[in-house]
Amino acid sequence: MQLVWLEARDFRNYREVRVELGAGLTAVAGANGQGKTNLLEAMYYLCSLVSPRVSSDLPLVRAGADVAILRGEVATSGSRLLIEVEIRASGQNRVQVNRSSVRRKRDLRRQARAVFSSPDDLAIVLGDPGERRRFMDEAFVANWPAKDGAAPAYERTLRQRNRLLKDWEGQVGSGGPPGLEGWDAELITNGVALTELRAEAVERIRERAASEFEALAGPGGGTLLVAYQASVSGDPLADAFAAALDSRRADELIRRTTLVGPHRDDLGLVVQDLAARGFASHGEAWGAAVALKLALAGALANEIGQDPMLFLDDPFSGLDPARRERLAGGLAERGQVIMSVPDLAQVPPGAAVLGVEGGSVAQE
């Protein structure tokens, strides 16, 4: 899959910009604060309708403007998509694909597939379990965009069940709040769906991440083990979930919150036989973070039969020179890759170059 061109108006620090992109590797080069990440963000947003950096759209609109406009064309093995997005500082965005309105993100996302890796992904390796749950959710939505409602559905049920437990004024011995069984059933249904999606996504990423990590680290550079640590496991999963809820019932009534379910999942990441979080060096952690995203891109390629667009923001920043070289060496076989680098000296051989300075782009 290839982003062929992109136009952005009033997006972040860009007033007006147009870039043409090749099918292979492009390096976006420029000093700090010039707009490299913003440009990659614009490209990724065009394809996925979400920012990899912020959850609200407001920061995307150039300070002083009301609307940001992104336009661009994506070529897939079977089709061409002209994507046009109006991002409003307040109010509804408008999205058109081939001149027809698109209301749901998934309707674009199942056609245009992209993966974004950035130094913020260090949080997946070093941050709280919530970061890893978010990554697992991102991974299954990237693979199966139609499943983008699974995590929100579970979270809604969880919130309501927690509210019921919190507001309950009865005694612990008395059996719990009326209506709890109904919420148990819904928690189990939505929880099983989410658990299965995470399990399948991790299954597809696990071995790929290990080999990406090893390829990056080089001989003797260590290993990465990835494992889904589900709050509930067993077969059939729904029965195991019900049994786990039963066994924690008394605790739940005392603590007035839900103690079982995928909101307590984690993703185990082990580097060199030690938990990455707390033990990995900065370079190892960064290597693991990049490997996870490369693995996601590989899984996606396998799922859809073509390479997704791959955006690598500052991938060299946390890597030593040998790792940089190994990463750069493998990029030619990954379809279209757009990466950012802080100076021209770091542009990998053979890459097309876009020079970014103060919100304008020179095509070199």
Ligand SMILES: Nc1ncnc2c1ncn2[C@@H]1O[C@H](COP(=O)(O)OP(=O)(O)O)[C@@H](O)[C@H]1O
């Ligand atoms: N909504 C916005 N309006 C105007 N400028 C913005 C907006 N959002 C970010 N910027 C500016 O963009 C610059 C950072 O761009 P960025 O792409 O992150 O830099 P880098 O080249 O280091 O990746 C900062 O100077 C920031 O002030």
Ligand SMILES: [Mg+2]
């Ligand atoms: Mg940047």
